[in-house]
Amino acid sequence: MSCLVKPVPQVFSEGAGGLVVCEATVPFWLIGRVSEPDVFIWSAMTFLKDSSASFKQAVSILPHGLEVVGVLGLGCTRPEWPADVPPEARGLPLLATRAEDGQVKAWEMKSGRERNTWQIAEPSEICAYSSLSIVLPTCQVEAIALLRSMLRSIAAEMRFRFPGTQMVPSMADLRADKDHKLDVLWKPTESGTASAVAVEVFFEALGNDERSNVMEFQCQAPPRQRIDFAAYVPANSTARVVAHCLVEAATFQLNRVLDEVSAQRLGNDGLAVRCYLLEILGHAVCLRGTEDQNIRRELHQLLRLPQVPLLVPSAALALAGQAHAMATGKPTNPHVSCGLKPTWWQGSAESTRLAFVKGLYEYHHYMQDNFDDNGWGCAYRSLQTCVSWYRMQHYSSAPVPSIPDIQRFLKRIDEAHRELEVGSDTWIGTVEGMYILQEYLKVDCKMMYCQDAADMASQAPQMLQHLEAEGTPIMTGAGRYAYTIVGLCFDSSLGDVAYLIVDPHYTGKDDIKLILQKGWVGWKTVDFFEKSTDGGFINCCLPLAPCGPEHL
Secondary structure (H helix, E strand, C coil): CCEEECCECCCEEEECCEEEECCCCCCEEEEEEEECCEEEEEEEEECCCCHHHHHHHHHHHCCECCEEEEEECCCCCCCCCCCCCCHHHCCCCEEEEECCCCEEEEEECCCCEECCCEEECCCCCEEEEEEEEEECCCCHHHHHHHHHHHHHHHHHHCEEECCCCCCCCEHHHHHCCCCCCCCCCCCCCCCHHHCEEECEEEEECCCCCCEECEECCCCCCCCEEEEEEEEEECCCCCHHHHHHHHHHHHHHHHHHHHHHHHHCCCCHHHCCEEEEEECCCCEEEEEECCCCHHHHHHHHHHHCCCCCCCCCHHHCCCCCCCCCCCCCCCCECHHHHHCCCCCCCCCCCCCEEEEECCCCCECCCCCHHHCCCCCCCHHHHHHHHHHHHHHHCCCCCCCCCCHHHHHHHHHHHCHHHCCCCCCCCCCCCHHHHHHHHHHHCCCCEEEEEECCHHHHHHCHHHHHHHHHHCCCCEEEEECCEEEEEEEEEEECCCCCEEEEEECCCCCCCCCHHHHHHCCCEEEECHHHHHHHHCCCCEEEEEECCCCCHHHC
């Protein structure tokens, strides 16, 4: 058995002598895949007090292609299952533990052989996902009959539309495709397992001749149930392979729904299944009941997630043809095309530190929304970019306020702006931006005062720390200009700094190629801010990312 493992935060890390196991106070379920004779570990889930329930829950939320492959136990000295491993989990292939030197010690449980050679690796599989929208009858007998009918016909009747194609083949079409005219090659992206590809599926609607991904039953208008499903497939898989895996994934989820309906454990309100792709976990999960905050709390504990809104319904993966739940159509994260460092960067790899905004934001700039703020609205636009970050991370569903709305809000909350004329071309700065963020979104902010551009450069470590810890855009006021900093490159030996900015002074259409070519989004030196301020001071508003059980 060859043991490969992806670095797992707070569980596995790469040390000088090989794979290191972090000290833990609880066991973990090891998640991955088994391809005889190899085991590949992708992630770890918490071994909760009710070990039987947590094992069943871990199994139920995994996409097709991933499974529970073992246990990371505490203080194990021989290939014997710890007493708290439930009977249903004792057929797993692997038991691992932390040795005295911090390295991994593991056993192949079928043979009892020790497996201490581990390699760090990154999976190459791709996540394909899709969804069904089902209207279930409120009558249990009718709901069970519908689900069983769907399960009998799903392999024959489901059709697939893959990205970049207009064809909608069935499994039979794909099997009969001798010339491979319908094949789609699936290739890994730069972000590897942190990416997912949406596939649109269609199903013959019951009692209806139209093609639809909505399966209906004639009854009293019960709510639609979103049933997501996902599968990990090898890189370069054909459409036939992907379709087969998606059918298997859909069948698994529908059987789960059937079990719940048959046992009358849930009402119709708790049947929805949503697919989430969590960077901290490294793979997708299919979760039921995330409308309920109590269920989200339990899932956060199982998945070892921080206390931020990662599992709210709006954070689920967008379905095929749909945008991010909080998107408004403005450019999202335009800085990602600018590279990790400027092309002109001279700093060494050893002394260079990098940090960037975490998550998504929308780029707001002059003249958007048919509002003419050319020449005076840059700080408003930088503020809007910051507000969009909190929306895109699901901290708030409040709309990004328009410039007149910001002015109305300032009049209400700040004595100094009581006489502000709504609709005027009155400037604001980073201090006013802080007021709005604190009152409108109820988030805290830190202010950073810089005497000049050189002083701003000297405070690069504080900005780096902010981006690493908080990950929010930095609203910057430099003289008569405002900018938004979304990344930083700092050489600790030379003291050189490069700032990745999105510039709100752009007045054109949302053409990303043009925006990047003209440098409205890109890397800037400290001289850029020196020219903007003409030697004057610079204020930076550093919004904080809330964390706590109230945000789950």
